[in-house]
Amino acid sequence: MKSKVLLFGPYSKDGLAWSNFGAPPLGVHRIASYLRKRYHKVDVVDPDLEKITEKSFQNLVTKNKYDFIGISPTHLTLENDLALVHLAKRCSPNSTIVAGGQEATFAYDLIFDNSPVHVVVRGEGEKPMLRMTEAPVSGGLMERFGNIKGLIIKDKGVAIPTGCAQPLDNHEFEEVTLGIDFKDIPYDKYWDRTRGLYEDDLANVALRKKRLHEIYAMRLFETNYCPRGCTFCSSTNFQNTVAGKKGTKVVSLSPEAFIKMVESAYLAYPSLKRALIQSDNFLDNNRNQRIKKITELIKLKKGETLPKEMSFICQSRVDNVTPQMLGYLRESNFVMIGYGVESFSKRMLDELNKRVGPQRAEQTISNTLSAGILPYVNVILTSPKSTPxxxxxxxxxxxxxxDLGAEVGSYVCIIPIPGSALASNPESQSLIEAAQVKIPYTNKSFSKTIRLLPEDPLLQELVHRFYEVINDKKSECMEQYNIKHIPARINTLITFSTLYGLAKKLRIPKYGELADRQISRIQKALVNI
Ligand code: SF4
Incomplete structure (x- = not known):
């Protein structure tokens, strides 16, 4: 019997998901495509894109009588995601409610305690979801799903794991990734919405091309996980926890399969101008030959099955990139590389287990600029042991x-994401700031971890003051510089300027005196952005 399934992506409710360039929940769409190919009927809703209301959500769920309703909560949006689960349960009491993804994999206790979720799928969702949709429709949850690996089932108030699940192998990963039906994903709606924020820039000849490539972009992934084990990130633990052992093999698309994925995205959306490849291992240093092959294929396909002007952005660790790779990438129009630099302080890099020194980051950024590619430098500004x-x-x-033309994305504090080493480190617990958050449409609330503070008292005060004023600073900047949208690069400039303003107020040795000079450099960057 074929099932009716509703999957919804994370729900920021206040537009958080749109503070950068909005993008569809690709992991959710990947599961949807996989199930549809096996003749199940699947609807996907992005609650932020659809501007879902209590009433519209209730209408959708009541009308369709879904067998399964699935959410993919994130740490930042958890209370709103759980709100939709409560609404779903009220309107469709017979549906099986499922949660999956990184947050659900690690925070299943919290999710079970605060919502009517029946089952958590740990790890990759395709195979367990398929088996659940094809399980008997009658009987208790354990009878129906107890033999499916990788689940945690809430049965009579107790969370029961069904055993470890193996991650997708190379063949399966390629099958599910190439199986994504891009035409079923409403990219045009995302693009229209972002375009509406940039009409002034599009009328400006100097900015038009740059903005069109930023708007008509798709995020794509080509690897299953990252094994590097940085302490603030949950990626490494995600696959290893589900598999029940360390050392899960990294699987990724072959160069030919990678090109096929980009071609099928373009075939579905001929206005596509840019692919953003989201994988820290895309430029793994053993992969010179792989990158050479991929970039040769891109050049070969441009003007035929890929647009002539197509641009690419990828991500990388700073220690993965070779000058040779940069040459290949530049030739095939990779215009930007996002680096997880995290910090230029050796002490912080060691604490974050980056296993690379700041000199390597500086060398890689300089090589990237010399190759004519824009580096996008991602940094985290504090950690438990950090200093001013x-x-x-x-x-x-x-x-x-x-000043040299790079872009920068920044976080002031680490978000203690469940599954990351720092979030579970006993020494960090007293530094984790939590807040009681209400679940909308219910009278329930729960304690949610918000940020990991530095233990240095002066730095802690700076951080607290920063969060007190940052929203007002953003509003002031939007007005002063006539900005309609604050993507990460602008957010960073406002962050830096605010931090330096506070350094002056708090008379932080050396940096308080430097504040005026640095703020004026930041303001110049804001005018030119
Ligand atoms: S931060 Fe990047 S390199 Fe480190 S574990 Fe996460 S994905 Fe891997």
């Missing part, structure tokens, strides 16, 4: 790189 020096040293380096 660590923060401002990194900010200063970033301001230098902004």
């Amino acid at each position: 020096y660590d923060l401002f040293h990194t900010v200063d380096k970033c301001i230098d790189y902004l």
Whole structure:
């Protein structure tokens, strides 16, 4: 018997998901495509894109009588995601409610305690979801799903794991990734919405091309996980936890399969101008030959099955990139590489287990600029053991790189995401700031971890003051510079300027005196962005 399934992506409710360039929940769409190919009927809803209301959500769920309703909550949106689960349960009491993804894999207790979710799928969702949709429709949850690996079932108030599941192998990963039906994903709606924010820039000849490539872009992934084990990230633990052992093999698309994926995205949306490849291992240093092959194929296909002008962005660790790779990438129009630099302080890099020194980051950024590719430098400004020096040293380096044309994305504090080593480290617990958050449409609330503070008292005060004022600073900037949209690169400039303003107020040695000079450099960057 074929099932009716509703899957919905994370729900930020206040537009958080749109503070950068909005994008569909690709992992959810990948599961939907996989199930549809096996003749199940699947609807996908992005609650932010659809601007879902209590009433419209209730109408959708009541009318369709879904067998399964699935959510993919994130840490940042968890209370809103759970709100939709409560609504779904009220309107469709007979549906089986499922949660999956990284947050659900690690925070299943919290999800079971605060919502009527029946089953958590840990790890990749395609195979367990398929088996659930094809399981007997009658009987208790354990009878129906107890023999499917990789689940946690809430049965009579107890969370029961069904055993470890193996991650997708190369063949399966290629099958599910190439199976994504891009035409079923409403990219045009996302693009129209972003375009509406940039009409002024599009009328400006100097900016038009750049903005069109930013708007008509798709995020694609080509690897199953990352094995590098940085302490603030849950990626490594995600697959290993589900498999029940360390050392899960990294699987990725072959060069030919990678090109097929991009071609099928373009075939579905001929206005596509840019592919953003989201994988820290895309440029793995053993992969010179792979990158050579991929970039040769891109050049071969351009003007035929790919648009002539197509641009690419990828991500990388700083220690993965070779000058040779940069040459290949530039020739095939990779215009930007996002680097997970995290910090220019050796002490912080060690604490974050980056296993690379700041000199390597500086060398890679400089090589990237020399190759004619824009580096996008991602930094985290504090960690439990960090000092004001660590923060401002990194900010200063970033301001230098902004002057050289790089872009910078920043987080002031680590978000203690479930599954990351820092979130579960006993030494970090007293530094984790949590807030009681209400689940909309219910009278329930729960304690949610918000940020991991530095233990240095002066830095902690700086961080607290920063969060008190940052929203007002953003509003002031939008008005002063006539900005309609704050993507990460602008957010970073406002962040740096605010931090330096506070350094002056708090008279932080050395950096308080530097504040006026650095703020004026940041303001210049804001005018030119
Ligand atoms: S931060 Fe990047 S390199 Fe580190 S574990 Fe996560 S994905 Fe891998």
